[in-house]
Amino acid sequence: MKTVEFTLEGGELLRGEVLEQGTLSISNGQVVETTFKRRVDARGFRILPGIVDIHGDGFERHLAPRRGAMTDMRAGIASAEADLASNGITTAIMAQFYSWEGGLRAPEFARKFLNALSVTRDEQLTDMRAQLRIETHMMDEYADMLALIAQHDIGYVVFNDHIPHKRLEEGRKPPRLTGTALKSGRSPEAHLALMKALHDRRGDVPVALAEFAAQLTEQGCLLGSHDDHTVADRAQFCAMGAQIAEFPETLEAAQAARDTQGSIILGAPNVMRGGSHAGNVSAVDLIRDGLCDALASDYHYPALRQSIGKLVTQGACSFAQGWALLSSGPARILGLNDRGHLEAGKRADLLVEEVATGRIAATICSGRITHLQGTFAERLLAA
Numbered sequence: 001m002k003t004v005e006f007t008l009e010g011g012e013l014l015r016g017e018v019l020e021q022g023t024l025s026i027s028n029g030q031v032v033e034t035t036f037k038r039r040v041d042a043r044g045f046r047i048l049p050g051i052v053d054i055h056g057d058g059f060e061r062h063l064a065p066r067r068g069a070m071t072d073m074r075a076g077i078a079s080a081e082a083d084l085a086s087n088g089i090t091t092a093i094m095a096q097f098y099s100w101e102g103g104l105r106a107p108e109f110a111r112k113f114l115n116a117l118s119v120t121r122d123e124q125l126t127d128m129r130a131q132l133r134i135e136t137h138m139m140d141e142y143a144d145m146l147a148l149i150a151q152h153d154i155g156y157v158v159f160n161d162h163i164p165h166k167r168l169e170e171g172r173k174p175p176r177l178t179g180t181a182l183k184s185g186r187s188p189e190a191h192l193a194l195m196k197a198l199h200d201r202r203g204d205v206p207v208a209l210a211e212f213a214a215q216l217t218e219q220g221c222l223l224g225s226h227d228d229h230t231v232a233d234r235a236q237f238c239a240m241g242a243q244i245a246e247f248p249e250t251l252e253a254a255q256a257a258r259d260t261q262g263s264i265i266l267g268a269p270n271v272m273r274g275g276s277h278a279g280n281v282s283a284v285d286l287i288r289d290g291l292c293d294a295l296a297s298d299y300h301y302p303a304l305r306q307s308i309g310k311l312v313t314q315g316a317c318s319f320a321q322g323w324a325l326l327s328s329g330p331a332r333i334l335g336l337n338d339r340g341h342l343e344a345g346k347r348a349d350l351l352v353e354e355v356a357t358g359r360i361a362a363t364i365c366s367g368r369i370t371h372l373q374g375t376f377a378e379r380l381l382a383a
Helices: 073-086 107-119 139-151 165-169 177-184 188-200 202-218 231-239 251-259 268-273 283-288 303-313 319-324 328-334 374-382
Strands: 006-015 018-027 030-032 039-041 045-049 051-056 089-098 127-135 156-160 222-226 244-246 263-267 294-296 350-354 360-365 368-372
Touching (some): 006 319, 073 127, 156 202, 177 188, 244 251, 251 283, 263 268, 263 283, 294 328, 350 374
Parallel strands (some): 089 127, 127 156, 244 263
Antiparallel strands (some): 350 360
């Protein structure tokens, strides 16, 4: 597919730590130093590195807004891509569960989603990649997971454990049992029995999971853990090679990740809320303390850009430092060294933001326009 070739003039560009007026040229899907005859007036606009969303499941509302409403996942993928582009996201890590919880987290749904993502690959302009979020106690399905990961060339796997162990140990029913059971397609009794069966095998998990993690590493996967609560949690996963700590729940867990040279991912919605919806440590406080390498959309794509303004206002970081949490930081964690900066030779992944309104006027991924609107669209088309 042919990519755009032009020079943007007069806009504010973020290069490194500096936001200043300048020019930026795009050709062959890359940022280049050449100045082209086709020049676009970018005054009144800010040009920023494209957002690398390192963990997001907002696509679920496009693929399954209500039971039976979306019968063609290809259409859902296209709708999700439009949502990503309109929010300035040029690389999206789409976090899909493989869980006993059922519903949108069921292995069956994971397979359907991954197949849809694969068959639409040639249609996609945004770089859309899958992350598989694995429930650690599903030991009997490790082999199937390994095959699925290889089949779809998944490069990022995260370990979760959503079994309510404390409740089960106390002999109490988990909260919202009936609702979660119905979402899974099971009766409350069957859902509870499954949880108990998985809980009862918890003693076998550490050894089996360590072996599974070694196999994933051999396949070339980046490994992470989700919702670490204690130093011991982080140490356990670090020992398995899971160097990425997604959404640590406490200061201690985040500090443990930093002390072992791990990467820390926090949720942009946490920043916007002023804290976790579950009462965990505040992302703003962790960022202020230097305990964050990347922000993720989690469940809400717009929160990524919005969070930077709040961080700057609260003195947690500078604009450039905040934007690095959306671009160069996540790119580095993922090993995507060809993006995250507006430098010659890098991929032309960028967004154009209208300074007066803060609206995204354009998103460009590898030199291809994925979103375009308003005054900037008029200037680009007239150039």
